[in-house]
Amino acid sequence: MVTAPVSVVVVVSAVGAGILARRVDPRLLLGAGGVLTTIGYGIGAEFHHTAGQIVSWGLISGIGMGMVISSVPILIISAVSPQEQALGNGAQNMVQGTAQVVISQLVFVLMAKDGKVMHGTQFYSDSGFSTGFRLVSGCCAAGALLVLLIPKAKKLDEVEAGQTAS
Structure with a gap:
């Protein structure tokens, strides 16, 4: 019950960012998202x-x-050919899942x-929770910094989407 509002905010924010991605570089959205998660978990290290x-x-x-x-799927779709979009997002999903588990x-x-x-x-212990949240915050900060290495992709309106298999 405590984290239910957070789940709703994640969904609303994802939809909002998806809409914004037509007007704003998705790399900015990804970086801002990384900064917000870093701040949120950093605060959580002290206030939980x-x-x-x-x-x-x-x-x-x-x-x-x-x-x-x-933002991540949008960046992948804009960076790869239509024939490789499913493969690119599938690979990203596997890497993301593995990182989350580790x-x-x-x-x-x-x-x-x-x-x-x-x-x-x-x-x-309380210090254990603080340490755990600091680790997550640090990983989010590393991800936010890695956004700087992402090359500029095509605008979303210029992307050719792949077809689903029949």
């Missing part, structure tokens, strides 16, 4: 003790996540380092 705090910084990172989620596991390893196991259940 109440539902209100989690929702507050979650809304910031949620806007950023929506911008990232919608980072999630690293977060839980860091959280468990200072935690305690009682009666077979892992309990995490």
Whole structure:
């Protein structure tokens, strides 16, 4: 229930960024999304003790996540030929999924380092949560910086979309 508003914000932000991508360079949307997620999780490293705090910084990172989620496929579609668009987005999806799994596991390893196991259940310390959020924030910051390496692609209105297989 606490993170439900964040999920709604992610969807609304993704739709909004998708619409904006016709007027604004999607690299800017991707970079801004990376900055917002960095800020949101950075705040979360210090303020994660109440539902209100989690929702507050979650809304910031949620806007950023929506911008990232919608910008990446647009950039791929504008950079590859119509015949390779499905392959490009499929490859991106696999890399993104793998990165999410690896980072999630690293977060839980860091959280468990200072935690305690009682009666077979892992309990995490406050410092463990802070460290985990800092790692995620750092990864988001690295992603935001990597946006600077993305070459300018065609405008979305100039992109030729591939056909689905019959």
